[in-house]
Amino acid sequence: MPNMSLKKNPMPVQDPKVRARNFEEVAIGYEEATALDEAARCLNCKNMPCVSGCPVNIHIPAFIERVREGDFEGAYRIITESSSLPAVCGRVCPQETQCESKCVRGIKGEPVGIGRLERFVADWHNAHATKSPERPAPNGHRVAVVGSGPSGLSCAGDLAKRGYAVTVFEALHVAGGVLMYGIPEFRLPKAIVRREIDTLRALGVDFETNVIIGKTLTVDQLFEKGFEAVFIGSGAGLPRFMGIPGEALKGVYSANEYLTRSNLMGAYREDSATPILRAKRVAVVGGGNVAMDAARTALRLGADKVYIVYRRSMDELPARREEVEHAMEEGIDFRLLTNPTRILGYLNENDRRDPKNGFVTGIECIRMELGEPDASGRRSPVEVPGSEFVLDVDAVVMSIGTSPNPLIKSTTAGLDVNRRGGIVVEETTGLTSKPGVYAGGDAVTGAATVILAMGAGKTAAAAIHASLSENA
Numbered sequence: 001m002p003n004m005s006l007k008k009n010p011m012p013v014q015d016p017k018v019r020a021r022n023f024e025e026v027a028i029g030y031e032e033a034t035a036l037d038e039a040a041r042c043l044n045c046k047n048m049p050c051v052s053g054c055p056v057n058i059h060i061p062a063f064i065e066r067v068r069e070g071d072f073e074g075a076y077r078i079i080t081e082s083s084s085l086p087a088v089c090g091r092v093c094p095q096e097t098q099c100e101s102k103c104v105r106g107i108k109g110e111p112v113g114i115g116r117l118e119r120f121v122a123d124w125h126n127a128h129a130t131k132s133p134e135r136p137a138p139n140g141h142r143v144a145v146v147g148s149g150p151s152g153l154s155c156a157g158d159l160a161k162r163g164y165a166v167t168v169f170e171a172l173h174v175a176g177g178v179l180m181y182g183i184p185e186f187r188l189p190k191a192i193v194r195r196e197i198d199t200l201r202a203l204g205v206d207f208e209t210n211v212i213i214g215k216t217l218t219v220d221q222l223f224e225k226g227f228e229a230v231f232i233g234s235g236a237g238l239p240r241f242m243g244i245p246g247e248a249l250k251g252v253y254s255a256n257e258y259l260t261r262s263n264l265m266g267a268y269r270e271d272s273a274t275p276i277l278r279a280k281r282v283a284v285v286g287g288g289n290v291a292m293d294a295a296r297t298a299l300r301l302g303a304d305k306v307y308i309v310y311r312r313s314m315d316e317l318p319a320r321r322e323e324v325e326h327a328m329e330e331g332i333d334f335r336l337l338t339n340p341t342r343i344l345g346y347l348n349e350n351d352r353r354d355p356k357n358g359f360v361t362g363i364e365c366i367r368m369e370l371g372e373p374d375a376s377g378r379r380s381p382v383e384v385p386g387s388e389f390v391l392d393v394d395a396v397v398m399s400i401g402t403s404p405n406p407l408i409k410s411t412t413a414g415l416d417v418n419r420r421g422g423i424v425v426e427e428t429t430g431l432t433s434k435p436g437v438y439a440g441g442d443a444v445t446g447a448a449t450v451i452l453a454m455g456a457g458k459t460a461a462a463a464i465h466a467s468l469s470e471n472a
Contacts, residue, residue, distance in 0.1 A: 003040035006109025011116055016329035020299050023185040023268050026326060027091070035120040039067040042112045045104055050114060053102040055455030056089075056154070058082045060099060060114055067117055076125040079118060084157030084200065085150065085179075085454065087126060087192045090119025092183060093451040094320050126195055132202035139163035141468050144227040146213045146408070149177025150450045151441025152233035153200060154457030155464075160203040162465055167227070169211040172264065177235055178442075179450070181264040182256070184293050186300070187323075190263075214407035219415075219437060229436050229464045232423060233457060236402040236442035242285070246343025247398070251277055251360035255286070255294045255399035262297050276301065279395030283307045283363045285340055286399030287316075290447075292323040294397045295332050306332050307391055311339040311368050311381045337368040339381065341388065343396055362390045402447045412437075422446055430460030438464060 012028040013019070019026050030038065042064040050060045059078055066075035079086045095115035103111030141164050145152045148170040156166045174180055176193045201207070211217060213234070222230050239254030241247050258276070261267040265274035282298040284291050287310035298306045308327070310317060313336050317324060328334070344362040367387035370379040404421045416424040416433040423432055423439040430438040440456025442448055 002043060003037055005041060008041065008110045008113040009034050009038045009116070011113075013326075016326075016331075019186065020296075020330040023300055025189055026186050029123055030116055030120040032124075035067055035072075035117060036070065038113050038117055039064045041105060042068070043104055049102040049104065050099040050112075053099040054082075055098065055451045056082045056458055058099075058118075063121065064112065064114070064117060067121060072121055072124040073128070075121045079121060082458075083454070084154050085196050085450075086118055087122035088150070088179060088188065088196055089451055089454070090115055090117075090122050091188050091192070093118075094449055096321065098451065126192075133199060135202065135204045136161055136163045138165060138204075141165065142167070142227050143464060143468075144169065144222045144225075144230045145233060146219075146230065147171075147177055147233040147235055147441075147443070148175040148197070148207060149233055149235045149441065149453065150179060151235075151443075151453035151457035151460075152177065152231065153197070154454040155231045155233060155438075155440070155461045156205045156457075157200050157203065158458055158461035159464065160200065160205045162461075164465075164468075165204065165206075167206045167208060169213055169217070169222075170207060170209045171212045171234075173209050174264070175207045175209060177233075178237075181260040182290070182293070184259065184263055184297050184300075185268070186296070187293065212407070214411040219408065219412045219434070223436065228468055229438065231430070231457070231460050231464065232408060232432070232437065232439040232443055233441045233453070234405065234408060234443045235453075236404045236422075236445075236447045238403045238405045238421075239398065240401045240403065241398050242340065242400060244340055244342050246345055246360075249343055249345040249358055249360045249396075251279060251345075251395040252343060253277075253395070253397045255284070255290045255397050256402060258294050258397050259290070259297060262301070268297070268301060277395050278302045279393070281305045281391075281393040282395045282397065283309050283340075283391055283393045284397045284399055285309045285363075286401075287312065288318045288399065288401075288447075289320055289323055291397075291399035292319045292327050292332075294399050296327055296330060298395070298397065299330055299332065303395075305393075307393070308332055308334045308336075309338050309340060309363070309365060309391070310334070310336050312378070313337055313370060316370075316378055335365070335391070337370070337381065338365045339368050339383070340365050340396075344390065360394050360396055362392050363396055364388060364390050402442075404443045404446070408443075420446055428459070429463035430456060431463060 063075040063078040100111040145168040267274040267276035284295040345358040368381040371382040414434040438460040441453030
């Protein structure tokens with residue numbers, strides 16, 4: 001019998017007061033009984049609208065049907081036909097604006113908890129699997145993947161399943177890209193990412209770390225080494241700043257650096273050798289998921305007060321509702337319709353001047369109001385004259401976006417980029433202006449979501465397979 005409850009089963013979470021001071025995963029996950037009950041809410045629609053909202057086209061009704069039957073391993077097999085990172089997507093994919101937004105149950109109530117079920121299935125498999133996936137027979141073709149973030153891993157996984165010899169080149173010392181350096185442990189445990197990567201290794205994917213494409217090797221040199229196609233999934237790791245006075249002060253971070261020091265280098269551990277300022281009062285400028293991650297990380301690093309400073313209202317805040325709610329529960333102070341104008345600081349305790357390079361003592365802001373919509377349809381924020389005020393902080397984290405690093409473009413002849421530095425590709429194939437070179441994810445679009453990057457990796461993998469099969 002279907003479960004016709006209008007409400008999805010809630011996700012168990014740590015108590016906010018407890019979790020705000022530890023880096024353990026916030027969401028605890030469904031038990032088997034809860035997963036079975038939630039799966040019974042699915043109507044198994046014949047036209048499957050939820051699938052149309054999934055960038056990697058998981059057969060959602062089919063995997064949920066297996067869950068309802070108690071065949072959790074069968075559900076995992078269905079998911080992994082389309083997705084190389086089910087345990088990751090079940091945690092960080094914005095299902096509420098994608099698959100769940102199309103769910104028929106959401107018309108008169110809450111949609112089926114598709115993401116929560118995907119996470120349950122992946123975690124169940126990881127806890128019970130005793131065998132590695134079978135490695136496909138090699139087809140004799142070699143492909144290079146630049147970057148081991150979600151687009152690169154997705155591309156590599158799809159090609160490996162088809163028998164390609166895939167080598168993934170990663171600039172950092174561990175594989176995983178933004179999944180390792182960008183998303184905090186309390187949202188995405190690193191053991192989960194390592195497990196997903198180990199699954200790809202079992203399929204035959206090779207990983208070479210500490211290799212910077214454009215410096216250690218060029219794209220052209222990859223072809224000289226015998227690779228027949230190259231996929232660029234190098235992400236968008238170049239941070240942006242506002243250009244306001246005081247950004248050179250000590251205690252001003254990009255969110256990229258702040259999160260990398262904590263997530264990848266382990267600065268959150270008491271025994272870590274990686275330096276990071278454990279500030280007591282922190283302002284995070286921005287309103288996206290990365291801003292929420294940085295603010296919640298600052299709290300766990302020991303801050304007494306953390307502000308989110310965002311120039312629009314709550315209605316325009318781009319972060320996931322779940323992440324905003326978790327941040328509020330943990331005590332993050334949201335200063336909306338507020339924009340920084342300069343960062344204040346001093347040279348040392350005996351010199352309270354505001355020099356070019358010193359220590360942060362505050363952030364001067366001005367209040368905003370919403371005016372007419374801008375080109376994207378969002379209402380443009382306008383300054384309220386005479387409304388300046390100062391927040392007393394000793395660290396500022398800028399989280400206003402990132403752009404692709406120009407290194408690959410500057411070392412690769414014939415590779416077109418747009419005015420924002422994103423690699424130009426054919427939408428349906430991911431093919432760039434350079435023959436044999438494909439690209440996808442944030443390196444093309446700028447900072448976006450994990451699942452959209454994965455979808456781009458799948459698109460490119462299919463195009464690479466079609467091209468190399470045709471020319472075989």
